[in-house]
Amino acid sequence: xxxLIIREIQDNWVFFIAAAILACAFSFLIGWQIYFIxxxxxxxxxxxxxxxxxxxxxxxxxxxxxxxxxxxxxxxxALLTTLPVTRNQIFTARIAAGLLAVAIGxxxxxxxxxxxxxxxxxxxxxxxxxxxxxxxxxxxxxxxLCFASYCVGLQTGxxxxxxxxxxxxxxxxMILTCVIWIKGFxxxxxxxxxxxxxxxxxxxxxxxxxxxx
Amino acid sequence: xxxxxxxxENIVKYFDGRCVLDGIDLKVPQGGIYGLLGRNGAGKTxxxxxxxxxxxxxxxxxxxxxxxxxxxxxxxxxxIGYVAEGHNLIPNYxxxxxxxxxxxxxxxxxxxxxxxxxxxxxxxMERKVSQLSRGMRAQLNLSLAMATEPKLLILDDPTLxxxxxxxxxxLELAIELISQxxxxxxxxxxxxxxxxxxxxxxxxxxxxxxxxxxxxxxxxKRVRKLRVIFDGQPPRELPITEIIAxxxxxxxxxxxxxxxxxxKQAILNIFKPASYTEIPMALEExxxxxxxxxxxxxxxxxxGEPICSR
Numbered sequence: 001x002x003x004l005i006i007r008e009i010q011d012n013w014v015f016f017i018a019a020a021i022l023a024c025a026f027s028f029l030i031g032w033q034i035y036f037i038x039x040x041x042x043x044x045x046x047x048x049x050x051x052x053x054x055x056x057x058x059x060x061x062x063x064x065x066x067x068x069x070x071x072x073x074x075x076x077x078a079l080l081t082t083l084p085v086t087r088n089q090i091f092t093a094r095i096a097a098g099l100l101a102v103a104i105g106x107x108x109x110x111x112x113x114x115x116x117x118x119x120x121x122x123x124x125x126x127x128x129x130x131x132x133x134x135x136x137x138x139x140x141x142x143x144x145l146c147f148a149s150y151c152v153g154l155q156t157g158x159x160x161x162x163x164x165x166x167x168x169x170x171x172x173x174m175i176l177t178c179v180i181w182i183k184g185f186x187x188x189x190x191x192x193x194x195x196x197x198x199x200x201x202x203x204x205x206x207x208x209x210x211x212x213x
Numbered sequence: 214x215x216x217x218x219x220x221x222e223n224i225v226k227y228f229d230g231r232c233v234l235d236g237i238d239l240k241v242p243q244g245g246i247y248g249l250l251g252r253n254g255a256g257k258t259x260x261x262x263x264x265x266x267x268x269x270x271x272x273x274x275x276x277x278x279x280x281x282x283x284x285x286x287x288x289x290x291x292x293i294g295y296v297a298e299g300h301n302l303i304p305n306y307x308x309x310x311x312x313x314x315x316x317x318x319x320x321x322x323x324x325x326x327x328x329x330x331x332x333x334x335x336x337x338m339e340r341k342v343s344q345l346s347r348g349m350r351a352q353l354n355l356s357l358a359m360a361t362e363p364k365l366l367i368l369d370d371p372t373l374x375x376x377x378x379x380x381x382x383x384l385e386l387a388i389e390l391i392s393q394x395x396x397x398x399x400x401x402x403x404x405x406x407x408x409x410x411x412x413x414x415x416x417x418x419x420x421x422x423x424x425x426x427x428x429x430x431x432x433x434k435r436v437r438k439l440r441v442i443f444d445g446q447p448p449r450e451l452p453i454t455e456i457i458a459x460x461x462x463x464x465x466x467x468x469x470x471x472x473x474x475x476x477k478q479a480i481l482n483i484f485k486p487a488s489y490t491e492i493p494m495a496l497e498e499x500x501x502x503x504x505x506x507x508x509x510x511x512x513x514x515x516x517g518e519p520i521c522s523r
Contacts, residue, residue, distance in 0.1 A: 003317035075301050078267055083318040083361075084291030212268045 004085065004093030005100075008067065011076075012097070015063040019105030022059060026052045027112035050181075053142065056105055057149040057173045063101050064153020067094050068204070072158055078213035087209045095201070098150045106146060110139050137187075144193040145180055149173040151200035158207050215279055218243045218365050218397035219264060224273035226259055226421075233259050235421040237273070241414070246398045248412030248429075250405070252504050255418040257401045258298050261369050264399075265295060278365060291320030294363030296371045298401075300350040304343035308336055308353060319361045327360035333382060347374035355383055365397045372404055380407070387411060405497040415496070417503050424503055429496065436499050437473040441466045441481065441489040448484050453477050458502045467492070469502045 009016060030048055071077050077090050156168045176196065180189050219241035226234040234256045241247040251257045262268035264277050266285045275282035280289040302311055316322050331338075334352040342350065351374050358366060368387075372380045384407060387398070402408050408415070415432050417425035425432060436457065441447070447466040451459070455471040464487075470477060481489065494502075 003314065007314060074303055074305070076303055078297075079301055079303060080318070081267065082265060082290070082293065082295040082297075083315065084287040084320045085318055086285075086287050086290070089287070210269065212262070 001089060001093055001096075004080075004090060005096050008094055008097035009100070011070070012063055012066055012101075015059055015066065016101055016104060018059045019056075019063075019101050022052065022055050023105045023108040026055075027108045030109065031112045031116050049142070052109065053145065053177060056146045057177060058170070059105060060098070060102055060146050060150040061153040061170055061173050064098060064150040064155070065157035066153075067098070068154055068157025068208070069159070075213065077208075081213060087213075088205075091205055091208055094154070098154070099147065102143065102146045102150060106143055141180065141189050141193065144190070144197065145177060148176055148193055148197050148200065151197050151204065152176070154204040155200045155207075158204070158211065215276075216243055217241060218245075219247075219275075219277055219399060221260070221264070221275040222273055224260070224263060224275055225271045226256070226263065226268070227271045233421050234263075234270075237418075237421075237423050239416060239423060239426070241397060241399055243397055244395050245414055246400060246412045247414045247416060248408035249399060249401045249416045249418065250408060250500055250504075251401075251418030255504070256421045257418055258369055260418075261295075261367055261399070261401065265293070265367065288320075291361075292364040294358035294361050294366040296351075296354045296358045296366075296368045298369040298373065300347070300354040300374075302342045302350060302354060305341060307339055307341050308345070309338045311342060311353070311357070312338070315357050315361065321362045323360050323362050326362075327356060330356035330359065330386070333386075334379070348376060348379055351375050352379060352383075355386070359386065364395065365399070367399045369401050370403060371400075372402060372407060380404075384410065405495075405500055409496040417500060419504050432499060433494065433496075435472050436469065436494065436502070438467065438469045438492040438494050438498070438502070439473075439481075439489050440492055441468065441486045443484065444487050451481070451484070453480050458505065469494075 026048065077087065080090055081087060152172045156164055156172070176192075179192060183189055183192070217240045219239060221237055221239045224234050224237040224239075225232070237256075237260060239249075239260065249257050249260070259268065263270045263275050264282050266282050269283060277285060278289050278292055280286055285293075306314070312327075316324075330352075334349070334356060336349060336353055336356070337345075342353070345353065351371065355371055358368075372383055375383060388411070398411070400408060400412060409429065412429055415425060415427065415429050416423055427435070443464050443466065445464065447461055447464065451466075451468065453468070453470060454477075456468055457471055458469040460467045
């Protein structure tokens, strides 16, 4: 399993690097915004969060779509399944790599904001009030949103048509993000995101496990 | 464990409404070398893909080393070596990376044997797979499959793209592998002399049907080619069953018959031929007779009547 996860990371290193760059840039920007320009923000946190979410969606969606698309095009799984590897193991390794990418793009921001808010106090963080709900819930929802985007990518990537994985997954992710954003980062959002992720994963797994490789 | 390494029951496969495999019952005994032959598009690769779980069958059951093909567990996959037609290796990987991937994922890995193969084939480790010639890709694929020390080796036209020397090297390696106890090999090739040299059992696919499935020696014994010369014109129709092919030229008639026996000879004698001689047939000739279309008598076999089966 470890070899399979490493292979997924090596094959899609561009997305992992992009996630790390996004996380570092955003962490720096948000830390700088909160800590140094405390109270006189030039950009509200909400806008920064939105920019980050859009970039994250692009990256994670792209990762999911790329994993499935290149697998089909280069017949990677056709080769791997002739070794002692089952389709389920390939799919699990793929998801594990996706979760790792989401974590790379997400955790540094959480750590930065938590650290800064501990230093200056949560009430001093400008713009947080625009995001409804407790902070931990907001983080969990953003994480789920990023992961949902990844799952949409997985779902649409298993095709030989380039247009579908690129535009289809982006469109779906953007709609989902808008719904969550309008609805607010509250309990209701879980009711949308968790079944959505479950459905996407099930569909992607079903497609992958029954397809001719 | 079953006495058969590979067993299929009434495998049917349709592609876009077109029947590619039509009721295939294939049995490959443990420790045997089975040569699966057929013209392009006869369904050889499809059978192999079904056996490996890469393609679902429309109907029927297939099992490999006692496990259902569609859901082969990792433990069984670890005992199978596969060389795909066209040598499907990940094109953007370097040879070294492919080797590392195989090493990391294989249940067994014979490094010493693999090094020997690398030296024999002189494969460049740093070059990308896409930059290798077709022959080099074939050599790499063979080396990888053989280094995993498989209990069952499935070779789908493995020598395709190899030059004469490399082909000979491969055959010698295959013979070495075969000499190790208990190994089973399913071997598809268009080079019939290779199959004749290696296989002890032959299957011939024609239009999605297995028309021959028997031991090579038995096939040679059962399929006979006769040159019959009559005093006058040859009879318009010979009432002999299982004629695979027939050709007429003046007083001469050449027939290829399956399951030649005394009864058939007695029927031929009724027509009082001036003489008849048996023409020895190599596997290649038998294959051509069994698979060539256009011969009148071969039409009987379009219905899937086996020419030679267990």
